Amino acid sequence: MKKIFYFLPLVILAILAIYLIMGLGRNPQDLPSVLINKPIPAFELAPIKGQTKGLSNLDLLGQVTLVNIFGSWCEACRLEHDLLMKISKNNLVPIYGIDWQEPNNLVGPRWLKRLGNPYTLVGDDPKSRGAIAFGVTKAPESFVIDKNGVIRFKHTGRITENTWNNTVWPIIMDLKKQ
């Protein structure tokens, strides 16, 4: 009877190993969104200071778009910004911005003025209405939306050149062809 206890470590190791093997193929940063393949929920955001038009779900219909949640307080967004500028300069895909949780209504516009504005439209989101609609956990976060306003892809964290070239851009090209 006592001998069984001596086998316990072996059994636990085996179970642990199975989980670890199954965990290997997964990327813990790929948080799947419950919203994937669902239409974007309705939302309407006011414009940021200095602009006349805000952002609503209706603006995202009719063409493939990239929605990017950012904030001037967010280091990773700043790093991501150069890539977004490049995308908008080359007219690869229209980018719509949600300026999330700024401490006041001046810093966001100033940030865009300083670094350049890659966004077709920007919605001001101090109360997280847009962020909640998209189920955002942290900035930056980006969504690919198809012509019908359905969320097709989500990326958490900064889009690097690498993820853009290998993941995001191929998805957008595919959707554009449909």
Added chain:
Amino acid sequence: MIVETGHFALVMALCVAAVQSTLPMIGAHKKHSSWMALASNAALLQLLLLIISFAALTYAFVTSDFSVTLVLNNSHTLKPLLYKVSGVWGNHEGSMLMWVLILAIYGGAVAIWGNNLRPTLKARVLGVQGILGFGFLLFILFTSNPFNRIFPAPIDGQDLNPLLQDPGLAFHPPLLYLGYVGFSTTFSFAIAALLEGRIDPAWARWVRPWTLAAWGFLTGGIALGSWWAYYELGWGGWWFWDPVENASFMPWLAGTALLHSAIVLEKRDNLKSWTIFLAIIAFALSMLGTFLVRSGVITSVHAFASDPTRGVFILALLVITVGSAFALFAWRGPALKSTGIFQPISREGGLLINNFLLSVATASVLLGTLYPLFIDVLDLGKVSVGAPYFNSVFVPLMSPMILIMGLGPFLNWKRGDAILALKQLQIAAIIALTGAVITWFLIDRATVLAAFGIGLSIWLFCATLSELAGRIQLFRAPIIEVLRKLRRQPRSSWGMTLAHGGLALVIAGMTASSAWRVESIQSMMPGDTALVSGFEFTLKSVQNIEGPNYTASRANFDVTNRASFKISLEPEKRIYVVSRQPTTEAGIYSTFLGDLYAVIGDPDGKGGYITRLYFNPLVTWMWFGTFIMVLGAGISLSDRRHRVGAPARRKLPRGATAET
């Protein structure tokens, strides 16, 4: 050419490891003494080859040889020399090379200092070390070769991750690995003993110094990592229950348990299979840590670039080594008979509870670390387990342990007298209670938990001092006698006193810095003043400066307490030229009572800057406390009794002259 020599030495080391892992084992089984003797030579040769290999890689980094892919990806000509050297292990491949080098250092150490071991045991220990070395060398050569070349060689490199360009982090990995890999020795001893079927107090005495060394290094390594996080990440915190931190903490907990259960085995011939189990587990957790950091199964700020093939390889190594160890344990373990018997209330009883609590703590950290992975694999969603879980599990487990830590040393072996022990601890208990009550009533913002933590810390400190006082008969014997006893204390008991006392300081620091930290975030223009915990922080100026491989804005704060105290702090926000990555360098002024801590953030666009200012009470106590703990391990390690068989040093009689 030098790089190729390094590569060649690595391949040779693999061949030597193949010999080391087979011939001595067969020799020990068949009692061929010449085959067994081969083990030491093989271990030393392997050490030599890996030193050559490591030196070659270091040379490539120092001379900025960008034809080596690893140097290209992790170095830059502008980088200061210290970080060119630390760049060697600031990446996956190089750190694995360091891993096997340290493994070989321990193997070499056993070969040199293990002359008092039974020849069969020594051969088997080195044989198991050889097997481990063989597995990891295979891993390096097949999946992570640090000597891969690139052609044509680019002009300049891509620089080391700026967060790692820091003196604290330059030395953190070597210390940590000396700890992690140190447990390979205790693992090898455990396997060798299981193979021999002989585990006795002598075995425990042989294992103890290796456990102590590994534990001391690991303690130092963890503290250094925590210190780095404190001043480099700029969040004012020092422990985040990040998976990688947990990966280093689990072997520490298991190693601490091992250190104590080995004492019971050594002194009382008891807890045999348990000690063996802990010796296996401590190293298994070290390997698990290596796996978690490098396989990408878990997210962490510190993780290396992840690669599933490497993950598969390390996991296979882990499952094979630990699996065979556990199988051997299941086969041979039940035959291990303990002879000592003891009452529940006794020194053994106290150490057993300590072991139980430490093991539960280890298991709960393991569970918390892997829980997100379990849930993910079962497709139940994505979760993260953070500080609230760990704190709520850890505090209730550690509190009774600290209470017993004070009491345990007062209990006798076999059968202790709790009443008598508590009588000896009266003063400590009264001081601790008073301390807790004073904290609760007199200090602002004291929570129950904070008062309790301070009370625990005082209890442990006073109990440890009382124990020392009892041993040297302070206040009960004439002062000459006391001093004589003080000098005659064995170094291992000094080790205990220092380790326990150091922990008391660490607890005080942790409690105070969690409970009474003051944080203030604001936008400041030059000339503005912010008040933090009674200190006035005035932002004098922000200048742009140029470092060797970065540019930075450096802020200058004057801090005063509106009386005589006046210092200045210079936090920086650096942008590294090559990677464009920003880092913060906190400005810190440490005092006995707490740290003044300032971080400069981004400009707010109106000519001001976001600043974060902190008062972190008693933080220094944590670093000082860990230093004392490591010192305790070092002193205990220098105890001559570890060198069994070495003749006791006798003082020459007065007047006699030593013959030379």
